[in-house]
Amino acid sequence: MTDTIVPDSEARGLVARLPQGARNLALLARFDRPIGWWLLFWPGAWSVALAGGGVARWPLIAWLLLGSIAMRGAGCVFNDIVDRDLDRQVARTAVRPLASGATSLKVAWVWLLGLCLLGLVVLFQLRPYAQVVALCSLGLVAAYPFMKRITWWPQIWLGLVFSWAALVGWSEVAGALSLPGLLLYAGSIVWVVGYDTIYALQDREDDALVGIKSSALAMGQHVRGGVTFCYGLALVLWAVAIWQVRPQPLALLALAPMGVHLLWQVATLKEDGADPLIKFRSNRFAGLLMFLACLVVGSA
Numbered sequence: 001m002t003d004t005i006v007p008d009s010e011a012r013g014l015v016a017r018l019p020q021g022a023r024n025l026a027l028l029a030r031f032d033r034p035i036g037w038w039l040l041f042w043p044g045a046w047s048v049a050l051a052g053g054g055v056a057r058w059p060l061i062a063w064l065l066l067g068s069i070a071m072r073g074a075g076c077v078f079n080d081i082v083d084r085d086l087d088r089q090v091a092r093t094a095v096r097p098l099a100s101g102a103t104s105l106k107v108a109w110v111w112l113l114g115l116c117l118l119g120l121v122v123l124f125q126l127r128p129y130a131q132v133v134a135l136c137s138l139g140l141v142a143a144y145p146f147m148k149r150i151t152w153w154p155q156i157w158l159g160l161v162f163s164w165a166a167l168v169g170w171s172e173v174a175g176a177l178s179l180p181g182l183l184l185y186a187g188s189i190v191w192v193v194g195y196d197t198i199y200a201l202q203d204r205e206d207d208a209l210v211g212i213k214s215s216a217l218a219m220g221q222h223v224r225g226g227v228t229f230c231y232g233l234a235l236v237l238w239a240v241a242i243w244q245v246r247p248q249p250l251a252l253l254a255l256a257p258m259g260v261h262l263l264w265q266v267a268t269l270k271e272d273g274a275d276p277l278i279k280f281r282s283n284r285f286a287g288l289l290m291f292l293a294c295l296v297v298g299s300a
Contacts, residue, residue: 029073042287044165163188187237194230
């Protein structure tokens, strides 16, 4: 199994062509792994589309994308600062710039501040109500790196954080946090728990040795069933959100492609080797399918 582990930081593409110092900063922010900011971005895009702003508010969607890139990068840097000692003990994360010593702690803090300032630029593009909603996430973000030390379900906390853009996008377009937006957010939380449990399958052996907790370890031999439950509950919550916006049975059919994709994930999941990473990364496409569903319903 060790031979199939994909390192957490890989200098590929444009990142590989950067000077060493800039490359380390890019790796700290996981610019080599865009899947993270796609997953942070999609719930915000869904909420804008479902609230009816998928076409007219396309600049907002673009700002949310930029904010997702910046804040996902900032979150990764902060996570690496907190977890640098643990990362050295896990095969997949031992090559991270801080864990390996390629980047100093001081440089990492400066880089974190720079990414946060970019996120602040995005924040100023929102109306005051949505700005307050966005700022309310900071406590959750700051606490996340510590969750794996105190709970077997850090993925739930990650879901709270990675789904927050749904609340921001909905409040910006709709002007308030109403039931459809809250349901969209709740569905995204359990979707995150599902896909991050799949992701955590890569580290089960190392996590157990160093004392890191995860839902993949908590579920034990029932990972497939647990992920199926999470995905099923997400679809139910999203269906109710769609029904709140457009109470027509035909509107629910928009979720069918997303449902089929999530079913494919759990039906073909292999719990070792490279497959967990492949299935995890496929959620970028799942996010697109959900966006199209919200766009169709919100624009009808």
